[in-house]
Every structure is written in C-alpha cells, then in structure tokens.
Amino acid sequence: PQVLLRTVDLKGSGSLPIGKILKLMQLRTKTPLGLLRSGKFDPRLLEEDLAKIREYYISMGFFDAEVSVDQLEFQNNLENLRLVIDVEEGPRYRIGEIEFSFEGSRVIPETELRATLTVAPGDLWNGALVKADTDKLKGLYDGQGYLDATITPSLTYPLEGVDVILRYRIHEGSLVYVSDIEFRGNTNTRDDVIRRQLEIYPGELLHPDLLQTSLSNIHRLRYFDGVRPRFDSGGDPDRQRNASRGLGTD
Numbered sequence: 001p002q003v004l005l006r007t008v009d010l011k012g013s014g015s016l017p018i019g020k021i022l023k024l025m026q027l028r029t030k031t032p033l034g035l036l037r038s039g040k041f042d043p044r045l046l047e048e049d050l051a052k053i054r055e056y057y058i059s060m061g062f063f064d065a066e067v068s069v070d071q072l073e074f075q076n077n078l079e080n081l082r083l084v085i086d087v088e089e090g091p092r093y094r095i096g097e098i099e100f101s102f103e104g105s106r107v108i109p110e111t112e113l114r115a116t117l118t119v120a121p122g123d124l125w126n127g128a129l130v131k132a133d134t135d136k137l138k139g140l141y142d143g144q145g146y147l148d149a150t151i152t153p154s155l156t157y158p159l160e161g162v163d164v165i166l167r168y169r170i171h172e173g174s175l176v177y178v179s180d181i182e183f184r185g186n187t188n189t190r191d192d193v194i195r196r197q198l199e200i201y202p203g204e205l206l207h208p209d210l211l212q213t214s215l216s217n218i219h220r221l222r223y224f225d226g227v228r229p230r231f232d233s234g235g236d237p238d239r240q241r242n243a244s245r246g247l248g249t250d
Contacts, residue, residue, distance in 0.1 A: 003041040003074070004030050007082040011070050015089055016060060024056055025049040027083070041081050050085070057089065061125030063157075064090030094124045096163025103171040108140055113168075116140060125164065134168070141172060145205035148173025176206045189223050197221065 005027055010018055027049055030039025050067045057065035070086035098121060100110055117133045119126070134151050141149035149172050156165035180202055183191050197217035199210040211229065218227050 001077060001079045003078060003081050004039040005041045005083060006030065006039065006075075006080045009082070009084045011084055011086045012088055015062070015092065016057065021053055021056065021087075024052045046083075053085070053087070057087070059127030061092045061094065061127075062089045063093055063125075066090070091162045092124060093157075093162045093164050095119055095121055095166050096158065096161075097121055097165045099165060099167045101167060101169050103169070105172065107144060107146065107172055113137060113140070119166070130166065137168065137170070139208075141170075142208045145175045145177075145207060146172050147176040147206060147208070178202050178204055178206050186224075189221075193221075194218060 006029060008022060008025070008027070008029060010021065026045045027041065028039065046069070050069070054065055054067040057067070066088040068086050069083070071082070071084035073082040073084070074080070075082065098114070098117065098119070100113060116136045118136075119129050119133055123129075130153055134153055137151045138149060141147075141151075149170065152169040152171075154167050154169060156167065158164060178200055181195070181198065181200070183194055186194065197220075198214045199217070200206065200214055215227055215229065218224070
C-alpha cells in the first residue's frame, strides 16, 4: 500500500524551535484532502532530511549533535506512518576567542577587522552570523582592490568546556587593476555612449563599488535588456594582475 506520512514528532529536542526544524525536511505530512501536500512517504528522502537537521544543529553550535530515527510506527494496514526523530543535542558551544592569521602583509589593521565583526567572544555559535562576518571582511579587502583575497574561518575545539577559538585565516592576494574595458554584444549603441556611464577606467584599481555604480548608470540608459560583467585575467605571474573587463549587453 502507499504509505502516507501523518505525523512527525521530535524526541529529545528542546533548544531550537521545532517548527524551524520541520521546515528543513523534504518529507511533509499530508494536508487536509491532500490539496497542498500529498504526504507520500519516500524512504530515500529520510536520510537526507536527517542530515539536514544535523547540519542545522551544527550551524547553531551543537557540534556534537546526533540525529536518528527513533520510531517508524505504521498504522491502518501500513497506510499511515508516524515518524519519530530522536535528537541528541549535546552541549552548545560558544565563541571563546577570535583570532586572525595572515599570509603576507597586513594591509588592513587588525583593529579595523575586529570592528567589522558582529559576533564577539562569549556569543553562542551561529554559523549564519559567522558567514556574514566573513563576507564583511572580504568586502573590506575588495574595497581596497584586493579582489583575490580569501577569508577562511576555522575552529579550534577546547580540551575542556564549550568555548571554541574562531580563527580567520586571511590571504590578501594581489591588487587587481583594470587594463582594458571592452563592450560585447552591443550592436545599436555607440561604445562612447556607454563608456560615459562608467566610473572605472583603465589603469585604475578595480573597486567593486565603482563597478556597481557603472552598471547602475548603464541600466538607467534603458537601452539594454541586460548588462553582465565578465572578467578576463591577464595571467600575470606576479598575481598583481590586470583585469580586462568585458561588458556583455543585450
């Protein structure tokens, strides 16, 4: 018989909202009359759902969390299923220290890097906030022309307790300059008309904010359905490369 998922219960959880956890699952219970969700049980999705739930707990600082099936209770001649998921959360870790390690020179002072962060020592671990801070740090380097910079967060677990060390490993890379600006796909508008909308010029550092302003200026012309930036590395062995930029227009 076709098995319909009627109920999903969680056992052992409590720290995180149950509603949020259930929304992560691909398996969903049947809605009245099956209008929105049929509730059909697919065992192939169960392992994926368990992995998603565990990833969510880990992202929220429950690094030791274990998620498993506690019970599959079939009813009405195997047609209805009650699924019970067991969650062993373990301790929730928090940030004890925040450190920076650098490969190469330190273009941006550590004090400025720290001032950019949202998370702080003593905060409970939140993977989404750490990712957002990583993006902010990358934005600082992008803004100064270091588009090759990489920011990699890593964790060091304590021998005792729940305070982890959050370390940002920073490789600054090299400055990226604009060597040339080309326009491709444009057949009806003169290049000089488009070029007048640019805030970036050959020979200058490639600043993302000026690039975005240039794209916005071109969009305001209302001549094109779409404008897409493309970058062509000059292949400079010193990595202090010139970015040859092509603007594709439709």
